[in-house]
Structures are given as C-alpha cells and as structure tokens.
Amino acid sequence: MISGETGTGKELVAKAIHYNSSRKDKALVAVNVAAIPSELIESELFGHEKGSFTGASIRRIGKFEEADGGSLFLDEIGEMELNLQVKLLRVLQEKEIVRIGSNNPVKTDCRIIVATNKNLKEEVKKGKFREDLYYRLLGLPIELPPLRDRGNDILILAHHFIETFCAENNIRPKKLSEKSQMKLLSYTFPGNIRELKSVIELAVTLSDEGEIEPADIILDAGEPVAYTPEGQLTLKEYELKIIKATLKKNNMDIKVAAGKLDIGVSTIYRILKDEKGWSQ
Ligand SMILES: Nc1ncnc2c1ncn2[C@@H]1O[C@H](COP(=O)(O)OP(=O)(O)OP(=O)(O)O)[C@@H](O)[C@H]1O
C-alpha cells in the first residue's frame, strides 16, 4: 500500500516495485478506481461473459486476469465503493475471481499494489473503508512524504528535471543560482514533485543562458493550472503559463514580453483572450 499526497510519486513507486520484481516480464495493469464509473468497475476488474448484462455483447476478461503472473495497480483505492470492497476482499482471500455472468471461478496470481492520497485509516474510522480490507491490503505500507518535508531532495530533484528537460529540448544545461535554490527550498509545493517538475521546466524556458534566477521561478502562477492525470500540461496550457510568467517578469509590458518570446503582440492578446479569468 502506497500512500502520499498528490504528486509525491505513488505511481512511479508502483512501477518501480513491479519492474524490479520477478514479475517484471509480465504485465503491470493499472486501474484508476476513481476514474471508472462505479457501475462499470466490477466488470472492468473481474470481466464478464457474453450477454451477462445489457451491452455485454462479447465476453471480456477483466484486469485481474490481464495481470495474471504480473501486478495489478489499483490507484485511488480509497474511492472504491463499499459493495465492491466486499468483492475485492473475497478475491484477495480466495485468490480467484468469477466473471460477471459466470459460475466458474478462475485462479488469479497477481501482486496487488494499491495507492491512495487519502488517510485510509481515517476512512476506516468514518466507515467509508472496510477495516478487514484495509488490513488485507496494508502489506508493506510505503508512505511517501510531501516534498516540503524532504529537505535537500528538492534540489536533487530540481537538478534532475533541469538535466532531462534541457537534454530533451537541446538546451545547454543550466544551473540554479544560490537565490533560486533558496526560493525553491522555502516553498511548500502543494502539488509536490509534479509541481516541482513543471515549475522547473517553465524556469528553464524563461531563463536566459546559464543561470536560472529567482524571477524565472514562478510559484503558483496565477490560478492553479489543472493537471491531467499523467501530470503533463497541454501545449496550450504551457503557452499560457509561459506568457503569463513572461508578462509578470516584465511588469506586464506586453511589447517587451512579445519581444522576449519572439512572437507578435497580437498573438499574446489572442491567447490571453482565449483564457477566461485573466485579470491581472
Ligand atoms: N523520485 C522521483 N524522481 C523523478 N521524478 C519523480 C519522482 N517522483 C515523482 N516523480 C515525477 O513526478 C510526477 C508525479 O508522480 P506520480 O504520478 O507518480 O505521483 P502520484 O503520487 O501518483 O500523484 P497523484 O496522487 O496525483 O496520482 C511524475 O511526472 C513523476 O515522474
């Protein structure tokens, strides 16, 4: 069981567990419990026989069977509904699943890795998570600390992200100035490592050759940007972030910002106009 705030690296740890295990040549199958409508999740996990419910036009194996011999990663397990929790517990105990609409149990052999950004013990107290399932899943609990509690790791990770981003984009490697390091170390990073990664990528983009200065490090730029589950921004979101940051850096002077970004003033207006709520 991996727990930790959003962006602390739970999925990364799940992958590390699987790919460093003797199951690495078999599948790592991920299911985001929160992302699948509750009426579909049972068939998603356990599969179904043809005709077992309206819409079940073909027989389909579930994620448990797909993960046979490998690992099944149940992300956001805290969102699972109580009635499904009962079924999951039974599967874990019996080590076999029954497809919807079938009477034949099928043996399963997979390592279960679960992740949650909730405090599951609290959920148990509130009656939202079954205590028996909690202890069945606990296994080796791995708690990922928030980035703000990881001290110098912030800088180690920042350097890592600078290096990879520069390499990917053919930019000469840059360094964080002393003051920039202090700025990063004193920030709380509510979005944890995912946030650090995007802050760094933006800083590399905004900075001049050589050193990244504090002004290039935009913390919590404007309103929060909605992250997609994979933690990547769309090109449009990047565009907007970069433009806002460049404007801020240049005292909201659109002409200067346009010059820095080597685009026309009208392009900036257009992109800002597309974005509702730009009020600064
Ligand atoms: N130790 C690390 N080294 C390098 N990159 C990391 C590390 N930990 C996390 N990341 C990166 O940070 C981002 C967020 O990680 P991940 O998706 O695993 O977080 P999460 O805990 O699953 O978040 P959420 O709860 O929002 O799903 C990813 O881009 C991941 O590659």
Ligand SMILES: [Mg+2]
């Ligand atoms: Mg995740």
